[in-house]
Amino acid sequence: xxxxxxxxxxxxxxxxxxxxxxxxxxxxxxxxxxxxxxxxxxxxxxxxxxxxxxxxxxxxxxxxxxxxxxxxxxxxxxxxxxxxxxxxxxxxxxxxxxxxxxxxxxxxxx
Amino acid sequence: xxxxxxxxxxxxxxxxxxxxxxxxxxxxxxxxxxxxxxxxxxxxxxxxxxxxxxxxxxxxxxxxxxxxxxxxxxxxxxxxxxxxxxxxxxxxxxxxxxxxxxxxxxxxxxxxxxx
Numbered sequence: 697x698x699x700x701x702x703x704x705x706x707x708x709x710x711x712x713x714x715x716x717x718x719x720x721x722x723x724x725x726x727x728x729x730x731x732x733x734x735x736x737x738x739x740x741x742x743x744x745x746x747x748x749x750x751x752x753x754x755x756x757x758x759x760x761x762x763x764x765x766x767x768x769x770x771x772x773x774x775x776x777x778x779x780x781x782x783x784x785x786x787x788x789x790x791x792x793x794x795x796x797x798x799x800x801x802x803x804x805x806x
Numbered sequence: 807x808x809x810x811x812x813x814x815x816x817x818x819x820x821x822x823x824x825x826x827x828x829x830x831x832x833x834x835x836x837x838x839x840x841x842x843x844x845x846x847x848x849x850x851x852x853x854x855x856x857x858x859x860x861x862x863x864x865x866x867x868x869x870x871x872x873x874x875x876x877x878x879x880x881x882x883x884x885x886x887x888x889x890x891x892x893x894x895x896x897x898x899x900x901x902x903x904x905x906x907x908x909x910x911x912x913x914x915x916x917x918x919x920x921x
Binding site (some may be wrong): 728730732737738739740741742745747785789792793794796797798799801 | 810812838840847848849850852855899901903907908909910911912913914915917
């Protein structure tokens with residue numbers, strides 16, 4: 697079945713550091729891939745998405761490229777801010793249902 | 807666009823009572839909505855798929871008689887936790903599907919505490 701594996705957290709960085717959160721997936725067919733962000737006490741917000749191989753999703757300085765050859769969708773940001781502190785979920789969508797990774801908690805220190 | 811609301815945002819109830827949570831798509835119509843449950847520091851667990859005008863489809867292990875889902879219109883789905891017990895305390899999140907290709911947009915969640 698479909699599955700998503702994220703790098704284990706928590707991840708702690710200093711402000712303006714480079715961020716990478718790894719995400720790999722196992723799926724049949726050609727799923728869409730997503731990154732969602734959850735701030736404390738809130739629901740999930742769609743951060744970015746990619747629907748086919750080699751697509752790059754981007755939003756708010758975050759980027760992720762759909763790599764079919766490595767079945768990966770790593771999240772990157774060149775310079776993080778304190779306000780980026782949150783939990784990040786990688787997900788794939790097959791047949792309408794979302795399958796989530798376990799989430800990576802990110803803390804950015806000033 | 808694609809805003810989803812939930813009401814209430816949090817609720818405290820006594821054991822044995824029923825609690826209704828509403829999920830609304832504010833600026834789009836959604837034939838399909840999803841209900842998730844999230845325990846502290848864990849990922850989201852899909853409970854059921856709610857389809858407008860038909861019965862919900864429940865995931866394995868989710869009691870349909872305990873978690874009643876009604877999707878009466880294209881903008882509203884409700885989840886009723888019947889005879890709630892402390893182990894039902896959790897964060898319940900809904901999502902609604904919109905766009906091509908389809909994307910799920912999430913509500914802000916409802917925190918339920920059963921005493």
